Amino acid sequence: MLIRNFKNGFWAIILLFLQGCVAPQAASQPPVSPNDFIIRSVLFFLVIFGVYWALILRPMQLKQAEKEKLFSELKKGDEVVTSGGILGKVVAITKDEITIEISANCRVRVQCEHVHTLPAKDSTSAKEIADKTKKS
Numbered sequence: 001m002l003i004r005n006f007k008n009g010f011w012a013i014i015l016l017f018l019q020g021c022v023a024p025q026a027a028s029q030p031p032v033s034p035n036d037f038i039i040r041s042v043l044f045f046l047v048i049f050g051v052y053w054a055l056i057l058r059p060m061q062l063k064q065a066e067k068e069k070l071f072s073e074l075k076k077g078d079e080v081v082t083s084g085g086i087l088g089k090v091v092a093i094t095k096d097e098i099t100i101e102i103s104a105n106c107r108v109r110v111q112c113e114h115v116h117t118l119p120a121k122d123s124t125s126a127k128e129i130a131d132k133t134k135k136s
Helices: 009-019 034-073 126-135
Strands: 079-082 087-093 097-103 106-111 115-117
Touching: 034 115, 079 097
Parallel strands: none
Antiparallel strands: 079 087, 079 115, 087 097, 097 106
């Protein structure tokens, strides 16, 4: 009855666990002591936190560290890709912004967090691809 009031299944499972709703015990077994219930509850939340950390927090930390490494190695003349997909060369770097040149005499200021990646060193340039398509 109480579970029907909860629309989110996650909270219903938590409520069941906290109420001590477990499989019925045989008559010969003694009832679960409050200490066992507390230990199981704490263990349950530790496991949930561990899963949350492993699946969500740790990958975010690794991605942030990778981004910081990218910014620390960034210098003038490097080619970058923004989160919007714009390719350009770095012209100037300040604390919060990077100025990239996307074509001749066309410069764009971009916030640092929107610089997504550096293009692969061995990738073919757009000019090489255009030359190959003209030949065929």
